[in-house]
Amino acid sequence: MLSAGLLVLIGFMIVFVFSKAWPSFANNGLAWFGPGGDVDTQLAEIFNSPAESKSYNYTIHVWPMLWSTMLITGGAVILATFISVLSAMFIVEFAPAPVRAVLQPAIRLLAAVPSVIYGLIGLLVIVPFVGNHVITTHQKESVQYVIQLGGSSLIVGIVVLTVMITPIMVAIITDALHSVPRTWTEGAKALGVNRWRALRTVGVRAARPAIVAAAVLATARALGEAIMLSMVAGSSAFAPNPLDGLVFFYEPARTIAATIVDNADGLSVKPFGQTLYAFAAVLLISSAFLSFAGWAARQAMSKYTLGAR
């Protein structure tokens, strides 16, 4: 009854978003995903298109946003995975009891802080720091004809996002390491393998499905993080250019989710709204795809943990 209603609601949501988003895709074809031109100008033109539905302007090429999304999300998840696995190993094996007692609440605190506060601290503390003290004037001048470097940048986005998604991952991975059967770690130690190696080769290996699950969860969270990133990573739809060397990290970047937030006030203008729904549709598909990918990866790994005690 109620649960069935929930189901209907979800189905509705998916269908709805797609139906509203369709014109944007239809008018652009595959070029929707491609590069070409500045996304902000294109958005502005869509916004300004004439009121006749026949002459709506839909042209948009979102590649810069896709690229930024991949960079920020991918970078944060990779970084967070490393940090989480290391922290989990620390908690399970190496942390002295008083340190462990501080670390658990610390992680829960990090998980509880709302994204707007991360954004605030990022914006008021880290961004000026990076803009004034880390990026040199020379670096700013080297790209000044293309983009202004102000501190709101790729690297700040990645770092703050990493801190946001690490706590969830640490919790999951620590649980998994704790539940590795003791006979395995004892067996490894009895072979004359030191604590670190034993944990790394046996414990982490046994916890691989959990690590994958945690990474998928974290990616979903990272993809959807709109507010913090719109505050911290720059408000222009610029595609950071790896050929710029180190400056690459200082260039602004804006993900799909952040773009939706930044442009939310124009939702009532029809073609603009539909373009934004198209963005949302992309996010929706990505989340669904991620859930499926995580499930599939865990199935593949279950071969080696069959019959584990």
Place this chain on the structure above:
Amino acid sequence: MSGPGREEMRIREPLGVAAQLPPPVRRIRTEADPTVVPGPNGNGASQLATPAGAKLKRLPRPETVPVERMRTDELSIAYGSKLAVNSVSLNVRKGEVLALIGPSGCGKTTLLRSLNRLVDETPTVVRGGRILLDGESVDDFDATALRRRVGMLFQQPNPFPMSIFDNVGYGLRERGSKKPRRKALEPEVHDALHRAGLFEEVKDDLDHPALALSGGQQQRLCIARSLAVRPEVLLLDEPCSALDPISTAVIEETIVSLRSEIAIVIVTHNLQQAQRVADHVAFMYLGDLIEYGEVDQVFKAPIAERTREYVSGGFG
């Protein structure tokens, strides 16, 4: 035969004397003994009659000259305030199998686990007395280095969630910074599998997951894994208690065949198993070493009353 005055009988005799005595001559007994009723392969409840003329059922084995490898001097181990092992002095020799027998909770597993310092992983443990490996105290070693010379097999087979080859090669790979390549490891892995008696069965399936093997095969895999690092002493904690009779028989033969190169200590609940594989037997009860002697003597002419009761199935 057996009786007081025989040099090898001892109850808490100073070890120096024992170590100097010449090894006894053994006769290999293979014929079925009509006075011994073979009990089921269970724990301790044997119907072993011990008249003076009975012959023990023992596995055939080559002659060896035992050399002392490890020794405990008045070893005591306590968990917190609870004493688990009380002032035990024992000898572990290459060339022979030492069986630790006794009822549950008597401290034999604790004693076993102290020999490779695995008992130190428990936070509340306190040790007194000395454990010596080739004359050096084990506390002077790095625990990890010690465990490469003193290996252990557990009650439940615990192969890692990897392929068979990776399991056996694990100890060889995870030492030092250079990771040896597979080709370099192959001879050692094959050799270890041979010595464990498993090679013929798995030689075509070395990359299959180890967890797909049967219980007996898994335990033999664990033996191969321990053998690959070439230990000098091997500690076995009731290795066959979870296995079927056929696997048990295979493993017991393996144990006997290994004893000429490696000193073996086996903890077992199964008195017939102790008879089959052991050369020396130590009987423990509630943390004390009650009797220590040759297998013939302990089973057929035990000195202590407690030993006699246990060995004839009076309690267990």
Place this chain on the structure above:
Amino acid sequence: MSAQTLADRGQRLYTAIRGNESWSIGDRIGVGLAWLAGIGLCLIAAGILGYMLVRGVQYLNVSEVFSSPQPGLDQSETGGFLDPIQGTLIVTILGTAIAAPIGVATAVWLTEYGKPRGLARAVESAVEIVAGTPSIVLAIFGLLVFQQGIFSWFSVTGEGATPLGRSFIIAGSLMALIALPLIVGSTREALYSIPRHVREASYALGKDRASTIRRVLLPASRRGIGTGVVLGMGRIVGDTAIVFILLGATLQFEPEGAVPGWDVLKGTGSTLTTYVYQNSPAGEGGSPEKAYAAAFVLLMIVLVLNFGINLITRERQSMWGR
């Protein structure tokens, strides 16, 4: 300190860095990194908390908590954030009030009934999908749905009587969606942990399933349900995207229509989260002080909620005597 001890220490340090046969350099680096990661997380948490405390104390005037925001050019005139606080309260209460019954009912149905199987699995997947969907997407969806004509009595109407799709009610309803998976999850866990013999005892006494649920199981899982509800509330309080899109950007309440009470709910307003966003350089405002003050209050609320859960769960003794 004699030369010998110095030499010993030097030797040990040398071995510690260089590694020996048991611990290679790679291993030692690994352990070092693990320490770094753990201590680093502690320091970051302490840093965030400390910084917010410092700034909050620095900029928060208690009067601000109790005064409404006013438009004005000078900072000293723009008042406080009473309205946003009330906004947060309304949205949280609405969201929880909608999510809790639906969530508990769904969880009960899934654990106690659960047939037909296909439907149960579909519902589970649906809850998981909602849990995984970013709140911004949920917000857009909400906008889509509630902009349809039939929902005009829920929200602010724009020109030509088309609903704008923004109001407290709408925001509250969507907040229910994000709290839902947490409530469902906690309730299911609580129900699973009740051993079978309790249910069987109840059936043996002649009670049917519905009254067993009502009289025995639900009271027994109060702690789990409570945990889920508080978790959900924490999530609602901290969410910005839904509010931003579905509540408009007005600093004060803007009631709509003439029915007292209902008009506020139909209208727009703001919550602490959007207030912080607006006052930061990312929004309109150039008043970071207000942003810090409001953020401090927000953080305190969230922390109290989340650590309140610890108190609930710590008291959880096993009631089943095992």
